[in-house]
Amino acid sequence: MRKLIALVGAMVVAMALVPLPAPVARAQAAAPKQGLVCTGGPSFDLTARSGYIETPDGNSVLMWSYAPAQGGFQSPGPVLCVEQGDEVTVRLHNDLAEPVSIVFPGQLAVGGTGAPGLLAKEAPAGGDATYTFTAGRPGTYVYESGSDPSKQVEMGLYGALVVRPAGHPDYAYDAATRFDPKREYLMLLSDIDPDLHHAVETGGTYDFTTLRNRYFAINGRQFPDTLQNNGVSWLPAQPYGALVRVKSYDATGNPLPALIRMANVGALNHPFHPHGNHVRQIAQDGRPLRTPDGGDATGEHFGRTVASGQTQDFLFTWKDQDSWDSQGNPLPASVASPDYRNLTFKDGDTWSSGSAYLGAKGTLPVGTASQNVCGEWYFPWHSHALNEFTNFDAGFGGMATLLRVDPPGGCAAVAASSSILAGTPRSGTVAALATADTAYYQVDSTATGTPAADWSGGFAGVPTGATGLTVTYTGRNSAAALPTTLWAWKWSTGAWVQLGAAADVGTADATITRTLPAPQTDFLGTGANQGKVRVRVLTTGTATGFLTQGNLLRLTYDAP
Amino acid sequence: MRRTLVLVLIAACLVLPGRSAAAAGVTIDLCASAGTLPLPGSVFANIWGFSAAAPGGSCADAKPSLPGPVISVDEGDDVSLVVHNGLTVPVSLEVPGLSLDQGASVTAAPGATATATFTASAPGTYLYQGTERQLPMGLYGALIVRSAVAGRAYAPAATAYDRQEVLVLSAIDPVFNASPATADLYRYAPKYWLINGKAYPGTDPVHGGPPGTTVLLRYLNAGFDNTSMRLLGLYERVVARDARPLGNPFEATAETIPAGGTEDAVVTIPPSGSRFALYNRQLHLTNGAASPGGMLTFIEVP
Numbered sequence: 001m002r003k004l005i006a007l008v009g010a011m012v013v014a015m016a017l018v019p020l021p022a023p024v025a026r027a028q029a030a031a032p033k034q035g036l037v038c039t040g041g042p043s044f045d046l047t048a049r050s051g052y053i054e055t056p057d058g059n060s061v062l063m064w065s066y067a068p069a070q071g072g073f074q075s076p077g078p079v080l081c082v083e084q085g086d087e088v089t090v091r092l093h094n095d096l097a098e099p100v101s102i103v104f105p106g107q108l109a110v111g112g113t114g115a116p117g118l119l120a121k122e123a124p125a126g127g128d129a130t131y132t133f134t135a136g137r138p139g140t141y142v143y144e145s146g147s148d149p150s151k152q153v154e155m156g157l158y159g160a161l162v163v164r165p166a167g168h169p170d171y172a173y174d175a176a177t178r179f180d181p182k183r184e185y186l187m188l189l190s191d192i193d194p195d196l197h198h199a200v201e202t203g204g205t206y207d208f209t210t211l212r213n214r215y216f217a218i219n220g221r222q223f224p225d226t227l228q229n230n231g232v233s234w235l236p237a238q239p240y241g242a243l244v245r246v247k248s249y250d251a252t253g254n255p256l257p258a259l260i261r262m263a264n265v266g267a268l269n270h271p272f273h274p275h276g277n278h279v280r281q282i283a284q285d286g287r288p289l290r291t292p293d294g295g296d297a298t299g300e301h302f303g304r305t306v307a308s309g310q311t312q313d314f315l316f317t318w319k320d321q322d323s324w325d326s327q328g329n330p331l332p333a334s335v336a337s338p339d340y341r342n343l344t345f346k347d348g349d350t351w352s353s354g355s356a357y358l359g360a361k362g363t364l365p366v367g368t369a370s371q372n373v374c375g376e377w378y379f380p381w382h383s384h385a386l387n388e389f390t391n392f393d394a395g396f397g398g399m400a401t402l403l404r405v406d407p408p409g410g411c412a413a414v415a416a417s418s419s420i421l422a423g424t425p426r427s428g429t430v431a432a433l434a435t436a437d438t439a440y441y442q443v444d445s446t447a448t449g450t451p452a453a454d455w456s457g458g459f460a461g462v463p464t465g466a467t468g469l470t471v472t473y474t475g476r477n478s479a480a481a482l483p484t485t486l487w488a489w490k491w492s493t494g495a496w497v498q499l500g501a502a503a504d505v506g507t508a509d510a511t512i513t514r515t516l517p518a519p520q521t522d523f524l525g526t527g528a529n530q531g532k533v534r535v536r537v538l539t540t541g542t543a544t545g546f547l548t549q550g551n552l553l554r555l556t557y558d559a560p
Numbered sequence: 561m562r563r564t565l566v567l568v569l570i571a572a573c574l575v576l577p578g579r580s581a582a583a584a585g586v587t588i589d590l591c592a593s594a595g596t597l598p599l600p601g602s603v604f605a606n607i608w609g610f611s612a613a614a615p616g617g618s619c620a621d622a623k624p625s626l627p628g629p630v631i632s633v634d635e636g637d638d639v640s641l642v643v644h645n646g647l648t649v650p651v652s653l654e655v656p657g658l659s660l661d662q663g664a665s666v667t668a669a670p671g672a673t674a675t676a677t678f679t680a681s682a683p684g685t686y687l688y689q690g691t692e693r694q695l696p697m698g699l700y701g702a703l704i705v706r707s708a709v710a711g712r713a714y715a716p717a718a719t720a721y722d723r724q725e726v727l728v729l730s731a732i733d734p735v736f737n738a739s740p741a742t743a744d745l746y747r748y749a750p751k752y753w754l755i756n757g758k759a760y761p762g763t764d765p766v767h768g769g770p771p772g773t774t775v776l777l778r779y780l781n782a783g784f785d786n787t788s789m790r791l792l793g794l795y796e797r798v799v800a801r802d803a804r805p806l807g808n809p810f811e812a813t814a815e816t817i818p819a820g821g822t823e824d825a826v827v828t829i830p831p832s833g834s835r836f837a838l839y840n841r842q843l844h845l846t847n848g849a850a851s852p853g854g855m856l857t858f859i860e861v862p
Binding site: 109118207309310 | 716718749750751786788790791792793794795807808809810811812813814815816830832833837839841842843844845846848849851852854
């Protein structure tokens with residue numbers, strides 16, 4: 001799955017994500033697909049050991065890391081999450097051949113056991129050390145080696161520590177920094193000189209003054225691997241993705257900002273830069289930004305240097321300025337439609353320059369399903385030291401990820417197949433149900449008994465974990481006010497379930513919208529029917545035969 | 561009125577908190593000379609450095625110091641800095657942030673003197689320095705303008721302190737220093753990273769005090785890199801940058817001092833702990849390939 005993809009153009013990059021394989025089960029089974037993956041405490045068992053990471057250009061690099069004692073090697077170390085006031089214990093076992101240790105910058109009065117070391121108690125080769133402290137004020141911190149740091153931190157002995165306010169997992173610091181817990185992200189920046197790592201691997205001379213970094217990572221991965229979900233199977237030693245996802249601000253439906261915790265464990269200061277947006281810095285080094293009298297000293301930025309060893313926290317609210325709507329306003333006039341000559345199609349992915357806006361679907365090459373999942377926007381976030389926007393000097397890569405803005409109405413799918421349960425087809429194909437236009441999918445009702453037009457549309461490719469599944473039907477009949485019901489196929493029982501009451505549909509186009517009942521997962525196929533949703537339209541109510549004309553059958557949902 | 565200010569060598573670490581004093585004329589004689597700097601591993605790097613002239617302004621016995629002596633004057637003083645150039649190349653002197661009557665800098669020809677005059681118009685931490693290739697050779701030092709407000713680095717209360725330490729950050733590339741006139745700056749690659757001219761384990765400790773003591777750290781970055789300094793076990797409160805107090809001081813454990821910049825931060829010694837590491841987070845913690853070393857010291861509580 002590693003690809004080196006040439007991107008056309010320079011400033012604006014957007015990408016289509018193909019449906020991804022399900023993440024492998026990890027020790028932290030509840031890990032979200034995207035966003036911060038917490039390892040809970042307050043006691044932690046870590047093992048310093050070596051392993052290999054893979055880079056997008058096909059290289060593999062020896063790393064050292066603090067791996068979970070019960071898990072496999074991973075880089076970076078686990079994100080340690082504790083509450084303010086927790087009595088934290090970190091037990092370190094050392095599987096490396098030289099003494100290692102951990103320092104906890106920003107934590108006060110760290111105690112513990114181990115051999116005396118330069119900056120902290122050390123675990124000798126094959127031995128152990130313990131660190132204890134009372135979790136200090138809330139914030140984003142790092143932990144890293146305090147032994148021969150020029151070598152051991154470069155080799156990867158680092159990770160993030162998150163201290164949450166007691167009882168308030170949705171506060172970064174205080175009520176003013178409340179965020180949406182579903183949208184909490186970490187970007188741990190690091191840099192790697194593979195020649196130095198090779199020197200360690202082969203027992204060569206390690207001279208830090210020759211440092212020249214070639215790989216630049218977020219959460220241990222380089223772009224485009226940064227976009228992949230947490231825990232994907234093909235990056236077994238790099239469990240943390242870095243895709244940031246938000247939805248448009250809505251005062252009632254989506255009022256809270258996302259929280260982006262940034263930490264730099266690299267040896268360089270990294271100028272990090274979100275395209276197209278400002279982000280509000282609320283803290284650095286785990287301390288909120290305040291005026292001398294306790295007022296607000298936060299500030300908005302689109303380019304902040306995250307210094308070596310530093311942490312910075314940002315709140316981010318995205319507001320739709322263009323009133324985007326997947327049907328009514330798919331592409332604002334001010335935004336040029338992507339020109340296919342500017343696109344690169346490779347392995348089912350679509351890469352574009354020329355427009356940040358890829359909200360509309362259109363003709364695509366054979367085998368390419370869509371430009372993106374469902375009309376979302378992508379904004380690059382990356383190091384603006386552009387040599388760091390590379391993998392071994394080949395761009396784009398390295399210290400970069402994307403901000404994904406999911407459409408406010410959710411993803412929209414159209415029926416890909418149809419089936420007539422009662423009645424006979426007159427004309428039109430399922431394609432006529434894609435948009436509300438002059439093309440209709442037409443079904444003659446049964447002619448005997450109580451006439452009925454009963455048919456269904458099938459949706460495919462709905463991702464596992466989709467929520468907010470809602471059906472919209474627009475159609476008309478040859479007779480006035482015919483009661484029409486919508487149904488959904490409940491895979492768990494193998495039966496249709498009626499969605500709400502009947503609505504009258506007459507000779508002019510009328511629209512019925514129904515949300516699938518909970519638990520919606522019952523209506524999303526699994527196994528051989530993975531990703532399938534079936535919706536049925538049943539029209540009756542008159543003694544004489546009639547014609548049903550379906551104009552639109554659409555499923556909307558929030559992608560996982 | 562002309563008097564010779566007492567020059568306090570960094571090694572003595574005895575720059576006193578500012579005294580309120582009437583504005584005065586102050587003349588300081590500096591010698592620029594060549595010599596060597598001992599570095600870990602029995603390395604001796606060629607350096608140029610400033611040093612304090614003997615009483616009467618004589619530079620006959622001058623030995624270069626890296627960094628140069630800490631110069632302390634009072635806010636409002638009319639200051640004359642006289643450079644006696646004992647080198648075979650011209651030496652410049654500039655003090656970014658203070659307006660010299662002579663313009664951006666003064667230059668002393670080999671064997672000659674040049675005088676820079678200015679009014680110490682605002683308190684703070686300033687870098688005095690040569691220019692271009694003189695800088696990596698070691699021609700730099702700290703100039704402290706003491707605030708008229710006793711016990712404070714600047715007017716705001718947030719800049720109050722009990723003790724202060726000057727921390728001049730710099731680096732040495734012995735290859736460059738061996739042939740400063742001809743070395744290719746493109747290949748400038750420091751091997752030694754210094755605090756007040758010394759690399760760990762030779763660095764001087766930062767003297768703390770009993771719990772509650774406030775220590776003003778005056779950082780000056782005379783090197784080529786923006787330098788991020790890590791503190792372990794406590795926070796520093798950054799109160800000024802480039803000799804200007806901050807409207808919104810903030811707390812940090814990893815703070816970057818830009819090349820050529822200065823910064824003032826106040827550390828409060830916590831209730832427990834006796835030794836707090838202060839080091840270059842960009843991992844310049846080696847002397848050449850040897851570890852540990854480099855830009856590392858400790859705040860020590862007696």
